[in-house]
Amino acid sequence: MKTESVLEKIFASGELAVTSECGPPRGAVPEKIIEKAKMLKGYVDAVNVTDNQTAMVRMSSFAACVFIKQLGMNPILQMVTRDRNRLAMQADILGAYSHGINNMLCLSGDHPHFGDHPMAANVHDIDSVQFVQMVKDMRDNGKFQGGDDISNPPKMFIGAAANPFADPFELRVARLGKKVKAGTDFIQTQCIYNLDKFEKWMEGVRDRGLHEKVNIMAGITPMKTVGMAKYMKNRVPGMDVPDEIIKRMAGVPKEKQPDEGIKISVEAIERLKAVEGVKGFHIMAIEWEQKVPEIVEKAGLLPRPKVDL
Amino acid sequence: MITAERKPMEELIECLKPYHRILLVGCNECVTVCAAGGRKEVGILSSALQMAFKTEGKNLEVKEITLERQCDPEYVEELVTHIDQAEAVMSMACGCGVQEIARRFKDKPVYPAVNTTFMGASERQGVWAERCQGCGECVLGLTGGICPIARCSKQLLNGPCGGSTNGKCEVDPDIDCAWQLIWDRLKALGLEDRYEENIPAKDWRTGRGGGPRKIIREDLVK
Numbered sequence: 001m002k003t004e005s006v007l008e009k010i011f012a013s014g015e016l017a018v019t020s021e022c023g024p025p026r027g028a029v030p031e032k033i034i035e036k037a038k039m040l041k042g043y044v045d046a047v048n049v050t051d052n053q054t055a056m057v058r059m060s061s062f063a064a065c066v067f068i069k070q071l072g073m074n075p076i077l078q079m080v081t082r083d084r085n086r087l088a089m090q091a092d093i094l095g096a097y098s099h100g101i102n103n104m105l106c107l108s109g110d111h112p113h114f115g116d117h118p119m120a121a122n123v124h125d126i127d128s129v130q131f132v133q134m135v136k137d138m139r140d141n142g143k144f145q146g147g148d149d150i151s152n153p154p155k156m157f158i159g160a161a162a163n164p165f166a167d168p169f170e171l172r173v174a175r176l177g178k179k180v181k182a183g184t185d186f187i188q189t190q191c192i193y194n195l196d197k198f199e200k201w202m203e204g205v206r207d208r209g210l211h212e213k214v215n216i217m218a219g220i221t222p223m224k225t226v227g228m229a230k231y232m233k234n235r236v237p238g239m240d241v242p243d244e245i246i247k248r249m250a251g252v253p254k255e256k257q258p259d260e261g262i263k264i265s266v267e268a269i270e271r272l273k274a275v276e277g278v279k280g281f282h283i284m285a286i287e288w289e290q291k292v293p294e295i296v297e298k299a300g301l302l303p304r305p306k307v308d309l
Numbered sequence: 310m311i312t313a314e315r316k317p318m319e320e321l322i323e324c325l326k327p328y329h330r331i332l333l334v335g336c337n338e339c340v341t342v343c344a345a346g347g348r349k350e351v352g353i354l355s356s357a358l359q360m361a362f363k364t365e366g367k368n369l370e371v372k373e374i375t376l377e378r379q380c381d382p383e384y385v386e387e388l389v390t391h392i393d394q395a396e397a398v399m400s401m402a403c404g405c406g407v408q409e410i411a412r413r414f415k416d417k418p419v420y421p422a423v424n425t426t427f428m429g430a431s432e433r434q435g436v437w438a439e440r441c442q443g444c445g446e447c448v449l450g451l452t453g454g455i456c457p458i459a460r461c462s463k464q465l466l467n468g469p470c471g472g473s474t475n476g477k478c479e480v481d482p483d484i485d486c487a488w489q490l491i492w493d494r495l496k497a498l499g500l501e502d503r504y505e506e507n508i509p510a511k512d513w514r515t516g517r518g519g520g521p522r523k524i525i526r527e528d529l530v531k
Contacts, residue, residue, distance in 0.1 A: 082463070109463075111462050111463060111472075111479065113462075113480045113481075124463050124464045124465070125513070127463070127464075127467050128467075129466075129507055130466065130509065130510040133510070134510065145510065166469065166471045166473050166474065167469075167473045167474055167475060167486070168469075168489055171469065171504070175467075175469070177505065178467050178505075182507055237471075237474055237479030238471040238479065
């Protein structure tokens with residue numbers, strides 16, 4: 001084992017892993033993150049804590065992770081290269097690990113253009129591939145990015161993101177290959193609605209043998225309404241929502257749409273369980289955390305495995 | 310070239326308010342090519358300023374001069390014969406030219422008439438686009454002649470990110486995805502394998518990370 005991470009142990013056990021995510025609040029209101037996290041307790045193995053997602057200022061991922069850790073849960077520290085240079089990133093990694101946080105997700109982050117501080121400088125000192133490499137070198141070589149030794153190196157279980165639906169499609173497997181080469185241990189994908197395309201991407205992943213080198217978690221986001229489905233199709237960059245999904249959501253009365261959205265998610269999980277190389281599910285119920293237990297249960301992913309700590 | 314755009318008239322009028330006689334200095338280099346501060350633009354701005362002052366019931370004398378290269382002390386020296394008659398200088402050159410005038414004429418206020426924007430190239434008539442950020446360690450040899458630092462919104466050296474859609478950047482559909490361009494070019498050149506190599510974290514010391522930069526060519530220094 002590279003780390004003490006529960007997530008790593010679950011992957012090693014061969015069971016499907018389940019993660020979800022919590023967006024920290026836009027204010028100094030710790031009870032919000034605690035409330036969200038409690039809804040997930042017992043239903044997921046680890047919880048991503050987003051880092052200024054959509055480039056809007058929120059409570060820091062690190063601080064929110066500590067609250068989740070105190071609940072006896074396993075936070076995944078998300079960190080974006082947009083807001084911090086390599087000094088600040090490594091400092092937070094040391095801090096997080098010192099608080100017992102041993103999973104992280106390395107991202108470049110949404111551009112400030114999309115958020116509430118479009119006037120901010122975007123840092124991008126390193127990119128997400130170089131970020132993975134940095135965390136791996138910290139863990140496996142005990143070295144800071146600048147080359148100096150670290151005393152008690154942080155043993156992070158390293159995650160990264162992959163979007164099988166962005167362009168150019170032919171580069172999407174190769175881009176994953178870069179992250180694998182850099183040393184990522186697990187991957188959480190963009191929300192999957194176009195299952196055919198995802199399966200095609202997975203074929204490419206298997207052709208390169210990447211599924212044996214990295215644990216791929218399929219990203220699932222339930223839709224609440226047909227409006228949300230249309231928004232994701234038309235407004236969210238790199239999102240692929242087929243017309244059938246829109247039609248299906250539009251085909252039921254408004255009050256039934258949330259149920260239909262959950263049903264679509266559960267069916268997706270059932271189908272993707274059979275895809276060779278899918279090692280788990282990352283269920284992102286955006287501001288709808290209370291539905292995660294239902295999805296996990298209906299998808300037959302309960303009970304969550306117990307692993308020795 | 311270095312590109313620039315003229316500042317709004319109101320801003321220029323505001324900073325010239327205290328003066329009656331100014332020197333308006335253009336530059337024959339980059340700002341001429343990008344139609345921001347060459348001889349022609351000097352003439353247009355001069356007339357516009359004088360007219361604006363007149364409508365306010367004031368008078369502004371403008372001496373127009375366009376130098377061969379405003380970032381070059383040799384040419385800036387040509388202003389010596391005119392500088393005493395002016396209370397202030399307005400420069401239509403890039404920031405390098407403005408600063409060269411400020412350095413040479415220590416007791417004369419200098420105001421920029423343009424906003425210096427980027428190092429770029431002309432895409433078509435009237436359109437210029439950013440191409441280079443002067444990072445001091447060129448990677449174009451690795452990326453098919455397309456710069457990911459200047460042209461990717463997140464300056465990813467190992468792109469493209471998950472927001473690339475139909476060859477466009479998620480930030481603005483008017484921006485080409487640099488990594489789509491790089492990939493298309495590597496394919497056209499039969500250099501797809503180059504994509505497989507991870508480009509390591511950049512050493513920004515050669516760029517602005519190391520503080521203001523200077524080039525000293527011992528072979529040329531007198």
